[in-house]
Amino acid sequence: MAERYTSRRVAFGRIADQALSRSESVLKAFLPDGRREGVEWVATNPTRADKRRGSFKANINTGKWADFSTGDKGGDLISLVAYVTDKPQREAAISLAEALGLDPFE
Numbered sequence: 001m002a003e004r005y006t007s008r009r010v011a012f013g014r015i016a017d018q019a020l021s022r023s024e025s026v027l028k029a030f031l032p033d034g035r036r037e038g039v040e041w042v043a044t045n046p047t048r049a050d051k052r053r054g055s056f057k058a059n060i061n062t063g064k065w066a067d068f069s070t071g072d073k074g075g076d077l078i079s080l081v082a083y084v085t086d087k088p089q090r091e092a093a094i095s096l097a098e099a100l101g102l103d104p105f106e
Contacts, residue, residue, distance in 0.1 A: 018102055020063045027080075
């Protein structure tokens with residue numbers, strides 16, 4: 001991450017809210033093999049050798065997600081991006097904000 005980003009406060013709440021308002025497009029981008037089933041995005045887990053959809057789900061309305069096979073879970077789309085990209089929360093929030101065309105900082 002660039003040095004200029006390290007001292008600025010990341011707008012986690014605003015980024016999470018904006019990501020949630022565009023949740024389906026965020027989920028399509030980060031879990032491209034998934035599909036919508038009701039209010040859930042059902043996909044394979046890209047962090048492990050997952051061959052079938054079903055155990056990895058994200059709620060489109062809340063952003064909460066879980067892998068029911070491993071017990072991994074999170075409360076918003078920033079944590080999902082951090083998980084699937086193997087980045088710290090801060091870096092994931094900045095990447096997600098930039099992908100959404102948002103200023104990531106307060």
